[in-house]
Amino acid sequence: MFRLRLVPDNTRIPFMGYRRWTLPISAILSVLAIVLFITPGPNFGIDFLGGTIVEVATKDGSDADLASIRSTLSGLQLGDVQVQTFGTPNDVLIRIGQQEGGEAAQLAAVDKVRAALGGTLEERRVETVGPRVSGELAWNGGLALVVTLAAIMVYVWFRFEWQFAVGAIIATLHDVIITLGFFVVTGLEFNLSSLAAILTIVGYSLNDTVVVYDRIRETLRKYKKLPLSELIDAAINDTLARTTTTGFTTILALGALYVFGGEVIRSFTAAMIFGVVIGTWSSIFIAAPILIYFGLRQDALKGDKAEAAEKKGA
């Protein structure tokens, strides 16, 4: 009977042998991502910058005339205004920067846009975020990220040896940082949904890391004599079929969402798809080799001995 296999049975890839290359690559990419995130920085959306977006569509379904919309709006003196199509050619997204004079001025600006475009265009969506709220959203978002990471670290620490917690957190931070870089490079808007995407990537990546760790721990108990790097290789190869199959199904589901789910959540899904790839990479090439550098073996053996001693005592 035919069976599709993403990874042939008995695959033995010497992953840990590549760590001399993969770790520096990840380190360089991470530094690059941090630099890019600071300058030029991501394309922040109104959630964090404040301002307004107005989504309009032509009433008759014809293609929107961006040039005429731009010239109409530039006559309104609203400062920084961006006009672009959104998904389909008859759908247009207008971005209006934060106006001087607070929320009242912002709402007045939106009314002006409405009045100017009301003839041929139908309003589909208006979102305005004032400066006070945008500051809070940014702060709360950052807080959510930190608290999530901390909570997960505590959980992993509780369930495994401390080296695993350190490895998991470094791998996760790596994923977060690289994904931030992804936003800068692609120019995707960085907003509340992007933050949700990043936090979900954190969840997914950890899920993956924990599965690999679980197997490493199990192998560690089974083969006490095997060198640590070979042992980790065995664990990763044993779980490789699962890692790829799950990654692939998740990407299938997200891919459908990306193509058919509409423009509103497209940047969200794009980030998620990227995150699944990077999360899988980090579980294998970062979370695992870090265990070697933090001297897992000795500690684990000690732990086992202590456990055995306890059992004897009891």
Added chain:
Amino acid sequence: MLHFARWKVVAIFVVVFAAALAVLPNFFSKSTVESWPSWLPARQIVLGLDLQGGAYLLYEVDRADYVQKRMRTLTSEVRRALLEEPRIGYTGLGTQGQAVQLRLRDPSQIELARTRLTPLQNPLNNTLLGGSAVNEFDLSIGDDGLVRFSYSQQGLTQRVRQIVDQSTEVIARRIDQLGTVEPSIQRQGEDRILVEAPGLGDPQRLKELVGQTAQMTFHLVDTTVATSQAEAARKPNTLILPSAEDPNVSYVVEESALLTGEDLADAQAAFDHQTNEPIVSFRLNTSGARTFGTVTTQNIGRPFAIVLDEKVISAPVIRSAITGGSGQISGGFSIEQANDLAILLRAGSLPAKLDIVEERTIGPGLGADSIRAGAIASVIGTALVCVFMVAVYGVFGWIANIAVIVNVLLVFAVVTLLGATLSLPGIAGIVLTVGTAVDSNVLIYERIREEARAGRSAISSIDIGFQRALGTILDANLTTLIAAVTLFYLGSGPIRGFAVTHAIGVLTTMFTAFTFTRLVVALWVRWRRPTKITL
């Protein structure tokens, strides 16, 4: 692992059946569901604003504006208190930021001033905290006769709290009149009010209706001076107010109001009998009618101004004494404007100005498009995953697919039963659940294959495979759950919508992995009695 007690088998199928029953109403229209017998579930999923269209408006009490106005009324209260007989002489009465101050002419009157002014500190009853009463203002009187009322921090906080409560009630009354379906009006934090009105065709009108202070007052118009002169002369006890219709026209009116919105008993939109113009007819309460009767009797021939939020709507001349306590306001309204003004007057005024600090309005068309896109994406995503699973795992792939569908069913059932809101990010959470729900099956199957390759018999590989995989599934899903729960508690808006379905999805994934998938595999084993595993 493959043995199930009979009651467990029954329980698992009961849960799945109950979930199917709970999801059922979502496939029918609301009216159909209402006609069902009462023992069938009738709850439907609450769609988020992004899916059904509507308005999300976050208001904040304008503290600065409120303090400024409160200082103005406090100043006139202080003036009135000092002018009582015997009069207390003072100079330099005025406001300074969050304080009102003045200097007594004669320091020997300090004690008299203290007894008169102390009541103006305005003790606020602090029933909520059960503690001692907090004064709205701190009063200090120096030996040199310097009197200072300043807002106490606690007093201001509590006033803002009261304002939010009162405003919430007023807004609720106003929206109620619009006949919107299930609006939600809640306090948020210390000084904010969140208004969510789903399925609204015209968010602009809602904004106008909710955001207006709608403070209505009647003033006599001072016809002795022209507007330009009054401005130059700063005539005491008068206000210069612009006309609502024409900003170039303004009126000089007496500062003290004859009547306020509080004196109104009712207001209705109507048509003028002669001109057929839309108007608002109003009726005053007893004391209001008495005052109005007296004033109109004494001032025949003089105009009075009907003022809404410091703009003059109209300034009719009093032709005869109005003692019946009812009248009408005409101001060149459209029918809708007359209607809205009547609503505002009936619902009462907001105690302070509210600013919109966040606004999201979604048209119904976009919402419908999003639902369609979300549904198509979910179906295609699920189909792709199912095909792939069968290609990889054959019969076991089918079992996984049934588990995935049960999973989606359970997520929808829980969302329906909890009354949680399903938004577009929420749909994304469900699609992601489909992707990861498969993960638990993959973990189990890969483990079974490994055990089979290691030379175990079919039954024993399945048994051990489940045993080993379930521990991993628990660990892996709990970490994901931690992430989802923190997202829910710390997130807002779209993040929350996503976190809800994602967290529920993780829980149902664990449930199906530990019970349903295991049961179906066990039933299959009992049926086929395999000796060799073809996974």
